[in-house]
Amino acid sequence: YPCLLAASDFYAHHRAHPELTYSDRVIYSPSVPVFRDDKGAFLPEPYRVSFLTAAAPNFGAILRSQPEHAAAVPVILQRRAARVLRVAAAHGHRRLVLGAWGCGVFGNDPAVVAAAFRASLRDNRFFDDVVFAVLDRSRDTPVLAAFADAFSNNGHGDRLVTPPSER
Numbered sequence: 001y002p003c004l005l006a007a008s009d010f011y012a013h014h015r016a017h018p019e020l021t022y023s024d025r026v027i028y029s030p031s032v033p034v035f036r037d038d039k040g041a042f043l044p045e046p047y048r049v050s051f052l053t054a055a056a057p058n059f060g061a062i063l064r065s066q067p068e069h070a071a072a073v074p075v076i077l078q079r080r081a082a083r084v085l086r087v088a089a090a091h092g093h094r095r096l097v098l099g100a101w102g103c104g105v106f107g108n109d110p111a112v113v114a115a116a117f118r119a120s121l122r123d124n125r126f127f128d129d130v131v132f133a134v135l136d137r138s139r140d141t142p143v144l145a146a147f148a149d150a151f152s153n154n155g156h157g158d159r160l161v162t163p164p165s166e167r
Contacts, residue, residue: 020062021069022055024080026087029053050093054084056102059109077101077108077116082123089126096127100134103143110146118150 009025028050035046057073081101088096098117102108114132121130132151136144 019069020058020066021072021076022057024083025054026084027051027053028087028091030091050091052084052087054080054101056080056106056108056113058106059102060105060107063107073108074112074116077113078119081113081116082120085120085124085127089124094126094128096130098130098132100132100136100143100147110143111150114147114150 029052030050031048032051033046033048035043037043057069057076059070059073062069062073084098085096100110101113101117103110103113117132121127132147134144134147136142
């Protein structure tokens with residue numbers, strides 16, 4: 001997409017710096033047309049949404065290759081979650097769909113990620129509605145459980161959404 005090509009410095013920075021914690025840089029991609037549904041079929045009418053792109057630390061790789069950075073990951077996640085929310089607020093977005101950021105292949109602890117977003121949302125009351133779309137296909141659903149625990153009965157209107165196949 002052209003807005004990602006315009007943010008080549010984001011990718012150049014990450015290629016030039018070997019730290020697996022990555023950076024706090026955020027790409028804002030406004031008004032991106034969505035023209036396919038969840039199954040890949042074309043929609044009768046496209047709709048537009050804005051995206052934020054930010055790298056979560058690669059915790060699994062950090063443990064293997066750069067263990068000296070492991071203790072900093074919770075602080076990095078907290079700072080980066082707050083930054084993502086500030087960028088969304090600065091562009092006037094009042095409704096967000098967020099994910100379980102880095103809890104898949106990057107191996108971040110779902111409870112730490114959920115706590116980072118919960119604290120950042122508590123400190124940033126700009127948003128009317130925040131939804132966490134969590135895909136967790138594992139048998140005991142640890143990712144979903146961590147987010148449900150962090151956001152249950154929080155009184156802020158934040159909620160979890162699981163895909164229909166997971167319900």
